[in-house]
Amino acid sequence: MQSPTVAIESYWRDVENRDAQLTLHVPFSHDLAAVRSAALAALDVVKGISDAVLVGYKLIWRATIDDPPEPSLGADLTQFLGLFYRSDDETTTEAIWIPAPVGAVFEDEGVYTGIRALATSPPIVAFLAASVQDILSTPEGEAFPQTYVVGGLRL
Amino acid sequence: MTRLNLVRKNFAPLPPLDCEMCDFDVQMVPFYLGALWLRAQKYWWVDQENAARARSYLNEQMVRFLMPCGADIVAATDRVYRLLDSTLNGRFWDWTGSGTPEDPYVITPEIPIVPDPEYYEYNSMHNDLNSLMLYVRNLVTGSPNVLVSDTRNIRQQFDDILAAIEAGGTFDDDEIISKLEAIILALGV
Numbered sequence: 001m002q003s004p005t006v007a008i009e010s011y012w013r014d015v016e017n018r019d020a021q022l023t024l025h026v027p028f029s030h031d032l033a034a035v036r037s038a039a040l041a042a043l044d045v046v047k048g049i050s051d052a053v054l055v056g057y058k059l060i061w062r063a064t065i066d067d068p069p070e071p072s073l074g075a076d077l078t079q080f081l082g083l084f085y086r087s088d089d090e091t092t093t094e095a096i097w098i099p100a101p102v103g104a105v106f107e108d109e110g111v112y113t114g115i116r117a118l119a120t121s122p123p124i125v126a127f128l129a130a131s132v133q134d135i136l137s138t139p140e141g142e143a144f145p146q147t148y149v150v151g152g153l154r155l
Numbered sequence: 156m157t158r159l160n161l162v163r164k165n166f167a168p169l170p171p172l173d174c175e176m177c178d179f180d181v182q183m184v185p186f187y188l189g190a191l192w193l194r195a196q197k198y199w200w201v202d203q204e205n206a207a208r209a210r211s212y213l214n215e216q217m218v219r220f221l222m223p224c225g226a227d228i229v230a231a232t233d234r235v236y237r238l239l240d241s242t243l244n245g246r247f248w249d250w251t252g253s254g255t256p257e258d259p260y261v262i263t264p265e266i267p268i269v270p271d272p273e274y275y276e277y278n279s280m281h282n283d284l285n286s287l288m289l290y291v292r293n294l295v296t297g298s299p300n301v302l303v304s305d306t307r308n309i310r311q312q313f314d315d316i317l318a319a320i321e322a323g324g325t326f327d328d329d330e331i332i333s334k335l336e337a338i339i340l341a342l343g344v
Contacts, residue, residue: 079185080192082188082192082214082217084214084217084218084221086218091211092211093211093214093215093218094210094211094214095214095217097192111181112181112184112221115181115182115184115185115221116184116221119255119256119257119259120257120259124257125257128257138207139197139207140203140207148255148256148257149218149222149256150218150221150222150256151221152184152185152188152217152220152221153184153185153188154185154188154189154192155185155186155188155189
């Protein structure tokens, strides 16, 4: 189920440096810039009726999967698979952390059995083929590094 | 109210960074990654720029736990083995792949645990030396072998030349004879 609204979680501060939170909602739109404009307009209205100052805000849109299937027997959210990428100039290394990785993505022989990702395993091949690095960005908004290096288990 | 602050925000080191080799227990790697991942979170670092730099360093360190340079050293040693084996024994090495994690090199044949002392190809230093030894042995001993059927040996040939010169009298030039004797002496025949 997809939320019909976007929540505006806003943070306010008073003269004693105390913080408060106010949550408003605006209608959902696929145009994120339009949502942001609507949120700022709503917060501007609040400024007119509050002595506190706005110090930050967060836009939250939620979607839940209707009737998701039961997790498989091996699903374990204490385990993560890190997929590491390097930038083309090899100055930056980023990682994507995937929860509860399937066992088939790991090497099944040698000292790294169950620890290091097998790059030729079908799930990894399919993931890389999806070219996620072309559509994701780093937390700083930079283009995601392009060269897959290695993957491994994190506990 | 006093808050207990367990997080000390740090500056990430600036490049260039020095590198050293160390050993580690492979079975502990998932836990090393867990520890480094925790420290890669942004709240440990003074600002976004330092957090991004630290995250990259720590990610790179995680990569090194998963791809230790020991493997690179072993690969380099294997390359030297293949170079020597090709040069000495003429072994032909074939490969597939492009060397990326998705398409790793697969080199055939595998390096044997113990080299076969009898193995060498025609185009090899091993074969050239072997042939040279057969020629030299034949030349010195006159024993025929798979390459040479001539049964004469060089000692006998020199002796025959000398005897012919001395007996025939055709060459009575003492200087020629003395030079031949000098050559024979130099050869140790």
